[in-house]
Amino acid sequence: MSNGSKVSTGREPLIRIVKREYNNKLIPGLIRAGALILSIIAGGLFIWAMGFNPFEAYKSIIRGALVGSARDPMSSIRSTIDIFVPLCVTALGLSCAFKMKFWNIGGEGQIIMGGVFATFFALNYPQIPRPLMLLIMLIAGAVGGALMALIPALFKVKFGTNETLFTLMLNYIAIYIVKYLIAGPWQRTPGFASIGKLDKNTYLYEINRQNIGWIAVIIVVLFVYFYLYKTKSGYEVSVVGESQATARYAGMNIRKIIIKTMLISGAICGIVGMIKVSSNHTLTEGIGGGVGFAAITVAWLSQLNPFIIPIVSAIISILQKGSTVMQMNMGISSYAADVLQGIILFCFLGSEFFVRYSLVFNLRIKEAK
Amino acid sequence: MDTLFNFLYASIIASTPLLFGTVGEILSEKVGNMNLGVEGMMWLGAFAGFYAAYKTESFLISLLASFGLAAVGALIYAFLTVTLKANQNVTGLTLTTFGIGLSLVFGKAMITAAGGAPKTSDVFNAKVAAINIPVLSDIPYIGKIIFGLNPYVYIAVAIAIILYVYLMKTKTGLNLRAIGENPAAADASGINVNLMKYINIIIGGGICGIGGAYMSLVMVNGSWQDSGVVNGYGWIAVALVIFSSWNPAKAILGSLIFGMFSSLRYYVPSDIIVIPTAFYQMLPFVVTTIVLIVTSIKKNKENTQPAACGINYFREER
Numbered sequence: 001m002s003n004g005s006k007v008s009t010g011r012e013p014l015i016r017i018v019k020r021e022y023n024n025k026l027i028p029g030l031i032r033a034g035a036l037i038l039s040i041i042a043g044g045l046f047i048w049a050m051g052f053n054p055f056e057a058y059k060s061i062i063r064g065a066l067v068g069s070a071r072d073p074m075s076s077i078r079s080t081i082d083i084f085v086p087l088c089v090t091a092l093g094l095s096c097a098f099k100m101k102f103w104n105i106g107g108e109g110q111i112i113m114g115g116v117f118a119t120f121f122a123l124n125y126p127q128i129p130r131p132l133m134l135l136i137m138l139i140a141g142a143v144g145g146a147l148m149a150l151i152p153a154l155f156k157v158k159f160g161t162n163e164t165l166f167t168l169m170l171n172y173i174a175i176y177i178v179k180y181l182i183a184g185p186w187q188r189t190p191g192f193a194s195i196g197k198l199d200k201n202t203y204l205y206e207i208n209r210q211n212i213g214w215i216a217v218i219i220v221v222l223f224v225y226f227y228l229y230k231t232k233s234g235y236e237v238s239v240v241g242e243s244q245a246t247a248r249y250a251g252m253n254i255r256k257i258i259i260k261t262m263l264i265s266g267a268i269c270g271i272v273g274m275i276k277v278s279s280n281h282t283l284t285e286g287i288g289g290g291v292g293f294a295a296i297t298v299a300w301l302s303q304l305n306p307f308i309i310p311i312v313s314a315i316i317s318i319l320q321k322g323s324t325v326m327q328m329n330m331g332i333s334s335y336a337a338d339v340l341q342g343i344i345l346f347c348f349l350g351s352e353f354f355v356r357y358s359l360v361f362n363l364r365i366k367e368a369k
Numbered sequence: 370m371d372t373l374f375n376f377l378y379a380s381i382i383a384s385t386p387l388l389f390g391t392v393g394e395i396l397s398e399k400v401g402n403m404n405l406g407v408e409g410m411m412w413l414g415a416f417a418g419f420y421a422a423y424k425t426e427s428f429l430i431s432l433l434a435s436f437g438l439a440a441v442g443a444l445i446y447a448f449l450t451v452t453l454k455a456n457q458n459v460t461g462l463t464l465t466t467f468g469i470g471l472s473l474v475f476g477k478a479m480i481t482a483a484g485g486a487p488k489t490s491d492v493f494n495a496k497v498a499a500i501n502i503p504v505l506s507d508i509p510y511i512g513k514i515i516f517g518l519n520p521y522v523y524i525a526v527a528i529a530i531i532l533y534v535y536l537m538k539t540k541t542g543l544n545l546r547a548i549g550e551n552p553a554a555a556d557a558s559g560i561n562v563n564l565m566k567y568i569n570i571i572i573g574g575g576i577c578g579i580g581g582a583y584m585s586l587v588m589v590n591g592s593w594q595d596s597g598v599v600n601g602y603g604w605i606a607v608a609l610v611i612f613s614s615w616n617p618a619k620a621i622l623g624s625l626i627f628g629m630f631s632s633l634r635y636y637v638p639s640d641i642i643v644i645p646t647a648f649y650q651m652l653p654f655v656v657t658t659i660v661l662i663v664t665s666i667k668k669n670k671e672n673t674q675p676a677a678c679g680i681n682y683f684r685e686e687r
Contacts, residue, residue, distance in 0.1 A: 050478060103458060105405075161665035162674060164403070164458065165611055169661070172604065172654040180647035293462055300459040333477035338470025345463040346445060353453035 016360045028355045035351035039344040046339060052332055061337075064325025065318040078210050080321040082279065085213040086111070086272045088313035090295035092220045093268030095304040097149075099228055100261050101241040106152065106167025108292025109174035110145040110266045114273025116178060117144030119283040122202040123186060123195065130201040137202065137274050145270015146263045148174065153262035157255040171292065178285045186283075197281050204278045213275045217310060220268055224306040227264070237261050294341075301348050316341060374510045376629070376636040381514060381522060384628025386411070386588070386599075388525040389580025390606025391613060391620040392532050396573035397443075398610060399536060400566045401549040401677040405461030406446055408603025409468025410439040410574045411581030415598045416472035418582025420479060422489045422591070428496040428520070431582060439578020440571045442468050447570040451563050454681045465603070476593055489591035497521065497586055521583045528576060532617040545569060549675030552682035562682060577603070608657035614664070615674065627653045 020027070044054035068075035090107045097104035104110075118137040121128075128136065148170060155161035179193070188196030204211040228234040236257050239247045247254050269292070276287050298316060302308035323337030390407050397404045404410075418435030425431070446464050449455040479487055499517050500506075506517035536542040547555040548562050556562045585591075585598050605627060613623035634649040664673055 050474065105458065105462075155662055155665070159662070159665040160668075161662055164679070165608070165661055166658065168405075168604070169608060169654045169658045172601070173651055173658070176647040176651035176654070179650070180645050183647065184645050294466070296462055297459055297466075300456060331481065333474045335470040335473035335477070338466045339474055340470075342463050342467025342470060345459070346449065346467070349449050349455035349460055349463065350453045352455060 014361065017357045018360050020356060020358050031351050031355050032348065035347040036344070039340075039347035042347065043340045043343045046343065047332065047336070050332065050336075052330055057326055057330060057332065057336075060326040060329050061319060061322030063322070064329070065322035074208070074210075076321065076325070080317050081210060081214060083320050084313055084317035085217055086276060086291045087295055087298060087317060088217050088310050089220050089272045089275070090269050090291055091298040091302070091309045091313060092217075092224045092306060093145075093265045093272070094295050095299040095302070095306065095309065096224060096228065096237070096261055096268070097265040098299055099241050099304055100237045100258065102153075102156070102258060102262065102265075103164040104149065104152075104167050104262065104265055105164055105296060106149065106170045106266075106292070107269045107295050108288040108290070109167065109171040110148045110269035111273040111276065111288045111292055112171075112174040112178055113148040114141035114145040114270025115277045115283055115287045116174075116181065116273070117141055117270070118274040118277050119186070119195070119198070122198045122277065126199045126201065128201070130203075133201050134204065134278065137278060138271060141270045141272075141274025141277075142267040143270065145273060146267040148270070149262045149266025150259065153259050157258050171288070175285060175288070178283065178287065182283065182285065193285075195283050198277070202278055203281055204275065211275075211279045213279055216271060216275060220271075221306050221310060224268075228306070233257070233260065297341075297345050301345065315344075372636060374514060376632060378514050379632040379635065380625060380628040381518060382587075382628070383631045384624040385522050385525050386580040386583045386602050387606050387609055387627055388529060388620060388624040389521075389583065390577045390603055391609040391624055392525075392529050392617045393573040393576035393578075393580070394606055394610045395613070395615055395617055395620060396532060396536075396576070397570045398615060398678050399549045399675055400545055400569045401552060401675055401680065401682065402447070402450055402566060402570050403457050403461065403674075403679045404443070404446055404464070404570065404574070405458055405607065406442060406464025406468060406574075407577050407606050408599060408601065409465035410442045410577040411584070411599045411603045411606075412468045412472040413442045414439040414575075414578025414581030415585035416475050416581075416593075417578065419487075419489070419585040419591075419593050420475070422493045422582075422586055423479075423487050423593075426490055426493045426496075428493070431493075431586070432524075432579060435578045435582030436575035437578075439468075439581065440575035442578075443571045443574020444567075446574070447567050450681060451566045451570070454683055457679055457681065469599075472598075473596065477595065479593060480595065486595075487593050489586060493586075494591050497591075519587055521579070521587060524579070525583075526621060529617045529621050536617060546675070548682075549677055552677050553684075556682070556684060562684075577606070580606070605653055608654060611664075611674075612657050612660050630656075 044058070047054040047057045064076060065080045066077055067073070068077065090111060094104055094107050117140040121133070121136050121140050125133075152161070152163045152166040152170065155166060156163045182195050183193040186195045188194055204213060206212065228237060236247065236252050239250065239252065240254055240257050244254055247257070272291070273287065277283050280287075294316065298309060298312050302312045319340055320337045323334040326332055326336065327334040390411055394404060394407050414435035417438035418431045421427070421434035422431040442464055446460055449460045450457050497519055499519050502516040506512045508516070536546065544555065544560045545565055547558070548560065548565055552562050580602070581599055584602065585593065589598065609620065609623050609627055612627070613619040630649065630652045634646055637644070
């Protein structure tokens, strides 16, 4: 420090952090756009450092996710949508719990249990006609996911058990339950850990060769929006999330709200499990496939906004599908999608700080000179 | 008798990466930062340790490389959560995605360059093989499980003991625990909260990375596969932190017990007791869940998560 600093009062830091006050949404939008551009540049540098042409790589990703083959132009979009639907619906489900500041990391386990419950009916009652079967599987999936979410919620309200760690553990317990089932009671052929292909009457309907899972996205977006923003329960959820003390003072039944919201959150994730089983035509131990984890970051990136979640999910889905094509075309590992996703998230996580606060450089030291 | 000691030996071998991951995560959680990126940092360490060993054949360089790359991952996490106050859970999960992705992308490039799955040389393999201290390791039964282990095991136990002393018996350790319990009070008493957080998160991450290197160099016999190197061990380590109630010394025992769970199925006579494999694999997670529930019911303040763990500290928002 120069001599001039003696003049200033005490030791003031050079940079101060001040909370931003907004009247418009322009600045946060600009900051987030900046984060997106930064992440695209950083991702490009990564690809370039690996010895590939970043422009070609990005082009390959976008074309790979959206442009199909000449014979079947919709094929790529179909598989992108197959990635998009589970991710988006799960993120919507988790956002209900997050709104309450209840850390439901258990999306993966709830998806899996939804799939297990749906598969139970698919395997044991194959004679049920298709429409009824799909309805039963849907309800079973929702119940399975809801039960899986209910366990940590009950322990949370009764004993204050840490829900982050509890739901995390349940993910693994769920995976091994599936492993047990497909190698044990539900095994089709001895020696193969597989339940084989399910009967045709358990398959989701298809329109233009695209299964109708996407309808769930529309319904769940609207449901979550109305539930969280237009109902009394939704209002209570956000009050509990902001401050449990306030909620208690206002006479809200916090336990009931937590349990109800977790049931909804889990049920939505459970439906994803049903969709997965019904569109994959089987149950495997990879049914969750990390969607439950990816959805956490999607929900967070979207600021828990039910209309932003589909947009962010679409970006991530394009990245994931496109990377598999990029691997074939350019020889970069398809795991580059995870790296790019990580870079995007890091940039956005960091940018939120600048949305909430601004840096004020303390120039008084120089002035005193 | 032989079977019992073989079982113990196998359990120690299986528990070592868990011990690295667990004590690394304890260090981070003790300063109030729950880092769900353990799995990712272990992957980073697995790649860096392997690559260094593959290129240089030096144990020390491999050790430093695995520590270093994982520490860089932890640095990203620390910058985002400590300086930029980003949500810890999301940042940690992102670090896991990023770490796994980066290691596999680099790994794939390494495979392409080598024209097949790269293998570490025999020279290096000898360095990470069981040490077998003369005479002592020949003591019947216990000789092998105490004096006949590979160097990583001793490093892991040494780190756990050092961290125990550091956390529980030194003044710096006391300061550090104060940050995890009540950062505002720690700040008021003159502790540099952010600096301490940075240092411990980064060291903790580096330690996790060594555990990853152990997995790529010892557990899969020094050959880099395209996937499945760390295999969820990072998540078990996160669970083990709870199981060992945030105590590095208990982590030694805890990881040994978890190591036993994972090697148990090879030693239970399968013609007498028939338990599906999945249940053995599920066991660590079930036990951890039970521990989690029991500690929350007992409301035992001594053995629980640091009070401020998971919550970012922001001086201007007190």
